[in-house]
Amino acid sequence: MIGLVLETAIRDLNAISDSAPLDAEVLLAHTLRIDRGNLRARYDQSISTADTQHFHHLISRRRQGEPLAYILGHREFWSLSFKVTPAVLVPRPESELLVQFGLDALTGIMQPRILDLGTGSGAIGLSLAYSLPHATVDAVDISPAALAVAEDNRRELGLSNVRTVLGNWFDAIRDETYDLIVSNPPYLADDDPHLATGHLAAEPQLALVSGKTGLEAYKLIAPQALGHLRTGGILLLEHGNTQASALRTILDECGYARTTIIRDLAGHERATRAHKPG
Ligand SMILES: C[S@@+](CC[C@H](N)C(=O)[O-])C[C@H]1O[C@@H](n2cnc3c(N)ncnc32)[C@H](O)[C@@H]1O
Numbered sequence: 001m002i003g004l005v006l007e008t009a010i011r012d013l014n015a016i017s018d019s020a021p022l023d024a025e026v027l028l029a030h031t032l033r034i035d036r037g038n039l040r041a042r043y044d045q046s047i048s049t050a051d052t053q054h055f056h057h058l059i060s061r062r063r064q065g066e067p068l069a070y071i072l073g074h075r076e077f078w079s080l081s082f083k084v085t086p087a088v089l090v091p092r093p094e095s096e097l098l099v100q101f102g103l104d105a106l107t108g109i110m111q112p113r114i115l116d117l118g119t120g121s122g123a124i125g126l127s128l129a130y131s132l133p134h135a136t137v138d139a140v141d142i143s144p145a146a147l148a149v150a151e152d153n154r155r156e157l158g159l160s161n162v163r164t165v166l167g168n169w170f171d172a173i174r175d176e177t178y179d180l181i182v183s184n185p186p187y188l189a190d191d192d193p194h195l196a197t198g199h200l201a202a203e204p205q206l207a208l209v210s211g212k213t214g215l216e217a218y219k220l221i222a223p224q225a226l227g228h229l230r231t232g233g234i235l236l237l238e239h240g241n242t243q244a245s246a247l248r249t250i251l252d253e254c255g256y257a258r259t260t261i262i263r264d265l266a267g268h269e270r271a272t273r274a275h276k277p278g
Pocket of ligand 1: 020121122207208
């Protein structure tokens with residue numbers, strides 16, 4: 001019976017997941033190729049041996065700590081479906097703030113030019129390109145495997161206003177200037193204990209770890225971004241919830257103006273916006 005198989009899986013997952021019922025339901029619905037909402041109506045129905053075995057396989061991957069998004073192969077972000085593989089960070093809901101504030105920043109600019117540095121799956125850059133069909137977006141990543149995922153997502157979303165670019169931060173886009181440079185760079189210190197736990201243990205180190213302090217990527221991006229922003233252009237950076245003040249110091253030292261901290265729905269300092277002065 002479907003209900004029985006589900007209850008057993010939830011008990012199995014309780015040990016490792018705070019969202020065991022949701023995880024199990026999503027994986028069972030995926031196995032049965034139905035909407036999660038239809039599961040309850042089918043609790044008393046039987047399940048084939050092949051589907052049971054497949055479901056157990058997915059549950060055992062989840063039990064070993066693999067993120068749900070890697071098992072399913074996709075994640076929703078900005079109401080769009082993004083392919084994800086272990087080569088990319090699983091896009092986080094908090095990063096939608098960068099899309100929201102990026103769109104705000106570009107109000108009134110007819111054909112904005114946008115750079116997404118460290119694009120990963122392309123979540124931020126492609127969402128901006130989708131929302132602003134008249135914009136052009138360069139989406140840069142140093143990882144060929146991550147960039148291939150971004151390119152697949154670009155194609156799947158039918159976006160012709162995005163260029164995916166392989167490179168180390170600004171190296172491959174030397175002469176370009178932008179109205180908005182957005183980035184969710186790696187920002188964990190290499191000895192951060194969270195790296196060994198939960199989702200982070202399964203995600204690429206290249207996407208997570210910046211160096212000894214966690215601030216290294218900001219120290220590279222902030223000064224170079226000034227040379228690639230139009231006057232009045234905006235740099236929008238996601239960061240850890242304890243990094244806002246250190247990042248502000250970096251931005252002040254570079255000469256940025258009107259620096260503002262952006263909080264997420266939980267009230268955590270999650271991103272910072274700064275302007276290139278005129
Ligand atoms: C935290 S992930 C962000 C991914 C995506 N933007 C998101 O928010 O879901 C950081 C990304 O930066 C890329 N990255 C790391 N170092 C880089 C560098 N030197 N130049 C360009 N990209 C880099 C990683 O490969 C990774 O995809």
